[in-house]
Amino acid sequence: GAGVSQSPSNKVTEKGKDVELRCDPISGHTALYWYRQSLGQGLEFLIYFQGNSAPDKSGLPSDRFSAERTGGSVSTLTIQRTQQEDSAVYLCASSRDYLYEQYFGPGTRLTVT
Amino acid sequence: GQQVMQIPQYQHVQEGEDFTTYCNSSTTLSNIQWYKQRPGGHPVFLIQLVKSGEVKKQKRLTFQFGEAKKNSSLHITATQTTDVGTYFCAGPGSGGSNYKLTFGKGTLLTVNP
Numbered sequence: 530g531a532g533v534s535q536s537p538s539n540k541v542t543e544k545g546k547d548v549e550l551r552c553d554p555i556s557g558h559t560a561l562y563w564y565r566q567s568l569g570q571g572l573e574f575l576i577y578f579q580g581n582s583a584p585d586k587s588g589l590p591s592d593r594f595s596a597e598r599t600g601g602s603v604s605t606l607t608i609q610r611t612q613q614e615d616s617a618v619y620l621c622a623s624s625r626d627y628l629y630e631q632y633f634g635p636g637t638r639l640t641v642t
Numbered sequence: 643g644q645q646v647m648q649i650p651q652y653q654h655v656q657e658g659e660d661f662t663t664y665c666n667s668s669t670t671l672s673n674i675q676w677y678k679q680r681p682g683g684h685p686v687f688l689i690q691l692v693k694s695g696e697v698k699k700q701k702r703l704t705f706q707f708g709e710a711k712k713n714s715s716l717h718i719t720a721t722q723t724t725d726v727g728t729y730f731c732a733g734p735g736s737g738g739s740n741y742k743l744t745f746g747k748g749t750l751l752t753v754n755p
Binding site: 570572574579585620634 | 686732734746748
């Protein structure tokens with residue numbers, strides 16, 4: 530079946546612009562995660578959605594970052610007033626439930642110039 | 643907060659040599675997961691270990707979970723060029739944060755053919 534998809538695959542934006550990153554999880558997966566991965570680094574947790582519960586936003590680095598998940602499916606990560614330090618690969622992952630393995634999407638490579 | 647440490651950070655081997663990466667958590671884990679990320683790719687789930695002292699094998703890969711459930715290792719026998727990539731371990735938080743995986747920074751394996 531289809532895996533996790535993300536769009537766009539690459540995004541180049543100017544400092545100060547807003548960007549929206551999209552994630553389509555695997556159908557039926559209730560848990561959805563966003564991570565950030567800087568070059569050669571590990572995965573930094575950003576946000577977690579589980580069904581209709583309130584999301585865990587504890588990993589968002591600043592109030593310029595926000596995310597939503599509509600209808601328990603598609604999720605959008607929005608970064609307002611982008612800064613150069615926001616440049617990274619943003620990975621989305623979904624899971625049947627929080628106890629299970631995570632399936633990652635291909636990521637969105639964001640470059641802020 | 644919970645910390646997950648991996649060593650070594652990098653490992654370069656000749657094809658056919660063995661490879662081991664070690665993972666240590668600052669807290670006792672309910673389980674540990676391992677992921678592999680090929681260069682330019684996204685993390686892919688390899689395995690989950692749950693029981694104290696558990697050992698699981700996948701072909702040339704052997705995974706161990708320590709008796710105290712605070713450490714784990716991945717051993718690859720007779721490496722091949724297809725083994726190249728970064729290997730991450732990840733452990734869930736405790737209590738109410740058990741849905742949140744903390745990833746180690748990974749071990750980058752390169753294999754000289």
